[in-house]
Amino acid sequence: MAKTGLVYDERYLLHDPGPWHVERPDRLRAIQQRLATSGLLKELILLEPQPAPLEWIARLHDPDYITRFQRACQKGQRIFDTGDCGICPKSFEVACLAVGGVFAAADAIMAGRIDNAFCAVRPPGHHAERSRAMGFCFFNNVALGARYLQEQHGLERIAIIDWDVHHGNGTQHLFETDPTVFYLSLHQNPATCYPGTGRQKEIGRGPGQGFTLNIPMPPHSRDQDYLQALEGLALPALRNFKPDCLLISAGFDAHQSDPLAHMDLTEKGYRDMAGLLGDLARDHCAGRLITVLEGGYNLAVLGECVLEHIQVLRSL
Numbered sequence: 684m685a686k687t688g689l690v691y692d693e694r695y696l697l698h699d700p701g702p703w704h705v706e707r708p709d710r711l712r713a714i715q716q717r718l719a720t721s722g723l724l725k726e727l728i729l730l731e732p733q734p735a736p737l738e739w740i741a742r743l744h745d746p747d748y749i750t751r752f753q754r755a756c757q758k759g760q761r762i763f764d765t766g767d768c769g770i771c772p773k774s775f776e777v778a779c780l781a782v783g784g785v786f787a788a789a790d791a792i793m794a795g796r797i798d799n800a801f802c803a804v805r806p807p808g809h810h811a812e813r814s815r816a817m818g819f820c821f822f823n824n825v826a827l828g829a830r831y832l833q834e835q836h837g838l839e840r841i842a843i844i845d846w847d848v849h850h851g852n853g854t855q856h857l858f859e860t861d862p863t864v865f866y867l868s869l870h871q872n873p874a875t876c877y878p879g880t881g882r883q884k885e886i887g888r889g890p891g892q893g894f895t896l897n898i899p900m901p902p903h904s905r906d907q908d909y910l911q912a913l914e915g916l917a918l919p920a921l922r923n924f925k926p927d928c929l930l931i932s933a934g935f936d937a938h939q940s941d942p943l944a945h946m947d948l949t950e951k952g953y954r955d956m957a958g959l960l961g962d963l964a965r966d967h968c969a970g971r972l973i974t975v976l977e978g979g980y981n982l983a984v985l986g987e988c989v990l991e992h993i994q995v996l997r998s999l
């Protein structure tokens with residue numbers, strides 16, 4: 684049985700994007716509650732995050748952008764950059780803590796304290812571009828985690844698997860010319876879903892060509908469609924890449940009961956996908972696997988999916 688870490692901090696609840704917003708603090712409360720009532724919580728190693736230092740965030744984000752975001756929060760602005768990015772005075776600090784959460788998981792794995800980890804962080808990150816907040820995201824948590832594993836811990840090749848129903852435009856763009864980070868996304872066909880990027884022909888640029896793999900899925904794809912795509916296309920590409928660590932950008936908004944998109948995944952589909960990626964991490968990455976929460980907006984479903992995902996991590 685694997686030693687599984689959980690990154691969580693009550694300060695993650697302090698990012699308030701507005702009362703109308705679906706990316707709300709209750710998402711993490713639902714996860715915590717489900718983990719507690721199931722009894723799983725006490726089996727996990729709780730990792731306490733520190734805010735990521737700004738010089739680390741500046742490895743992938745424009746320093747002017749970082750300052751602009753900080754000032755917007757200090758000034759009490761309620762929206763930053765794009766209409767769906769609601770903020771409050773605490774948002775900057777919480778966003779730094781979300782990045783720091785992924786760093787804490789990386790540190791614990793590389794120190795051998797844990798085998799794998801789930802980062803229950805918010806705000807999410809995969810839509811965040813170098814100089815622009817979008818899609819509820821401000822700093823790209825998973826991308827910064829990949830860079831941190833490379834620069835702080837000396838890993839060479841990192842694979843990011845993004846199964847959020849929306850394409851992770853930010854993560855793709857940050858690494859599209861980089862052959863050391865493989866970005867692989869399964870998402871709802873961009874012609875029918877936010878943010879509109881992630882077409883099959885987007886495969887990376889220059890030296891990064893061939894290190895981005897987009898697998899757009901038609902609306903109402905089901906468990907077996909996702910599993911087929913994973914087994915037929917994604918896993919062979921990942922095995923070929925031979926990553927040193929696997930990062931999952933885990934949105935649970937492709938679930939059939941999620942309000943934001945049009946996919947028909949169930950808890951079982953998510954569990955089976957985690958199992959396949961867990962096996963891959965065990966075979967190729969010495970078990971190193973960090974899951975970072977992205978979307979998922981049906982609270983009951985989110986709690987259940989995360990519980991089952993962490994059960995899979997524990998079973999590896």
Ligand SMILES: [Zn+2]
Pocket residue numbers: 847848849934936977978979
């Ligand atoms: Zn999403």
